[in-house]
Amino acid sequence: MEKQIATTIFESLSSGVRLDVYRLLVRQGHTGMVAGEIAEALGLPPTNMSFHLKAMAQAKVVTVAQEGRYMRYRANLSLMLDLIAYLTEECCAGNPEQCLPRTTSLPCMPSELLCCSQPDEI
Incomplete structure (x- = not known):
């Protein structure tokens, strides 16, 4: 995007x-x-x-x-998912393996889009 x-x-x-x-x-x-x-x-x-x-x-x-x-x-x-991906593409300084997994799942949002969050922020 x-x-x-x-x-x-x-x-x-x-x-x-x-x-x-x-x-x-x-x-x-x-x-x-x-x-x-x-x-x-x-x-x-x-x-x-x-x-x-x-x-x-x-x-x-x-x-x-x-x-x-x-x-x-x-x-x-x-389009909104593309926007979220654009906003988070540099998550964890470009190291997605450092991202935390989502603890809650949304049917329309891939779990990898929530990254670098503290567990209490999820």
């Missing part, structure tokens, strides 16, 4: 509303949600929602699929 792409991702999530949207979509997994459902779940006006979703889609933080007259949004989990 290039630094500019990482910066774009962070900029797209720098709004509290967008961060809430992304986290909601992560919880939905592959099912995703249409804009009206997202707005309703977060208690936001639908017109406000389309502005935020457009910005997130441009940054590729979410993917969009046409379903009839609706657009279904899904969190781009592979």
Whole structure:
């Protein structure tokens, strides 16, 4: 991942509303949600929602699929995992064998991404 792409991702999530949207979509997994459902779940006006979703889609933080007259949004989990890998690629000064194993497992995150942590931080 290039630094500019990482910066774009962070900029797209720098709004509290967008961060809430992304986290909601992560919880939905592959099912995703249409804009009206997202707005309703977060208690936001639908017109406000389309502005935020457009910005997130441009940054590729979410993917969009046409379903009839609706657009279904899904969190781009592979992009987020790429971002995490980019942020942690220099973990333990480039010596991944020094990284501590994860004690808890997340289904969408490889265990090797949490490294150099103290056991009480895990």
